[in-house]
Amino acid sequence: MAKLEAKNIVKRFEHNGEMLPTLDGINLSINDGEFVCIVGPSGCGKTTLLNIIAGLTKPDSGQVLLNGRQITTTGPDRTLVFQEGALFPWLKVSDNVEFGLKVAGIPKNERSEISSRYLDMMQLTKFADSYTYQLSTGMKQRVAIARALVMDPEILLMDEPFAALDAQTRDLLLVELQLIWERTKKTILFVTHNIIESSVLGSRVIVLKNRPSKVKKEIIIDHRRPRLAEDESLKKYQQQILAELRTEVQPGGKHTD
Numbered sequence: 044m045a046k047l048e049a050k051n052i053v054k055r056f057e058h059n060g061e062m063l064p065t066l067d068g069i070n071l072s073i074n075d076g077e078f079v080c081i082v083g084p085s086g087c088g089k090t091t092l093l094n095i096i097a098g099l100t101k102p103d104s105g106q107v108l109l110n111g112r113q114i115t116t117t118g119p120d121r122t123l124v125f126q127e128g129a130l131f132p133w134l135k136v137s138d139n140v141e142f143g144l145k146v147a148g149i150p151k152n153e154r155s156e157i158s159s160r161y162l163d164m165m166q167l168t169k170f171a172d173s174y175t176y177q178l179s180t181g182m183k184q185r186v187a188i189a190r191a192l193v194m195d196p197e198i199l200l201m202d203e204p205f206a207a208l209d210a211q212t213r214d215l216l217l218v219e220l221q222l223i224w225e226r227t228k229k230t231i232l233f234v235t236h237n238i239i240e241s242s243v244l245g246s247r248v249i250v251l252k253n254r255p256s257k258v259k260k261e262i263i264i265d266h267r268r269p270r271l272a273e274d275e276s277l278k279k280y281q282q283q284i285l286a287e288l289r290t291e292v293q294p295g296g297k298h299t300d
Contacts, residue, residue, distance in 0.1 A: 044111055046075040046230050047096070047198055052105035054091055065091055066102070067255030078224055078231045080241035082284060083251030084291045089234045092256075093202050096232065097123045109197065119147070122196035124187050126203045130175040136186055137162065137171040143194045161189040164223060181212035188220070192227065201233040205240065214272045217243050221269040238288070242280045243270045250284060253291040260287045 052069040055062045065088040073079050083089050094100040096107050098117035106113050109120060130139050137158055144154040162168050165185040175183055184204055191199060205213045217240065224231055235241050241248045242264055250260040264280050 045072040045108075046077070046110065047071070047073040047232070048108040049092070049096065050106050050108065052092065052095060052102045052107070054088065054095065054100070054102050064255035066095075067257055069105070069251075069256065070258060071249065073230060073232060076228045076230055078221075078233070078244060078246045080233045080235055080245035080248045081251065082235060082238065082241050082248060082288065083256065084253045084288065085236065087251045087254050087256040087291070089236075089251065090202055092251075093123070093200050093232065093234050096198075097121050097200050099123070119194055120197040121200055122191040122194050122198075123200040123202065124184075124191050124204045126206050127183075130183060130186055130190075132174060132176040134175070135171065136167060136173050136175060136178070139175060139186055140167075140190045140193055143190065147194075157193050158189070161192050164192070164226070165189045165219070179212075181208050181216065184208065184216065188223075192223070192229075197230065199229045199231045201231065203235055204233075206236070213240070217272060218269050220244065225268065238281050238284050239272050239277075241284060242277045243272055243274075248280070248284055250287040251291075259291070262287075 049069055049071040052066050053064070054066040055064050069092060081089050081092070091100060095102050098114060098121065101115065108114070131142065134142070140158040140162060141154045144157060162171055165188060167185055167189060170178065170182065175186060178186070187204070205216055208216065221244065233244055245264050248262045248264060249258055250262065251257070252259045262280060262283050266276060266280070270277060
C-alpha cells in the first residue's frame, strides 16, 4: 500500500465570474520514504495540489489518502515548508523551532532536547539564541526546515523552499537536504520550478501538464547520492524533464500557482 495517494483530484477557481479548471484529475502514488519532486509550468497548480494534500484547501472532487485513510483537514502527520519560512521574528531561533512542540504541550526539557538535535542537524546550534530577523534568507530556511522536522511528520511537504536563495546557498542546501532525508527516512513531496533542483533531489520527478493540469510523465532518477547540481551525469534526466515541459509552456501568458 502506498504511503500517500491522490486520487482524481479536481479543483476549479472562479475568475471573472467563470469557474476555471486548475487540476483536472490528478493521480499520485508515493511510497514510504520516497523523495518525489513535482515540476510543471507556472500556474499549473503545483502549489494548489500541495495545499490540498496538506489539508489547507479542499478539492472539488477526488480524495487524498494517507496510509489508506482519507484526509480532509490539516494534521500533525503532514508539515508544510513554504517558499518563505513564515517564522516569528520576535522569537529566537530555538523558540521558533520549538513552537509546534510547545503548542502540542511537550514539556520544556523535552522540547529543548528535541530541538537541539535538529538545530545541530541543520548547523544552527550557534545561532540558537539569535532572532530570525538577524539571519540570512538561507539560514531562515534552515530554521523553517528544522521547525518542520521536530514535529516528526509522516510527510514533509515543501513548496519551492529554495526559490529565493542565491545559487551558492541553494546548492549547499540541496546536498544537506539529501543527507537529512537519508538520515530521517522521511517521505518528502517537493514542489519546484527548477529542473536542476528536481533532478538533484528527486528519486522520482512528476511532470504536470499545463492547466487544466494532469500528470504528464513520471521520470525515475536512478543516480547515486548525494547528488551535486554541477554533476554532468544528471543532464540526461534534466533533458528528459525539459523535453516534457517545453511542449507545455504557452507563449504570451503567465500565471501564478
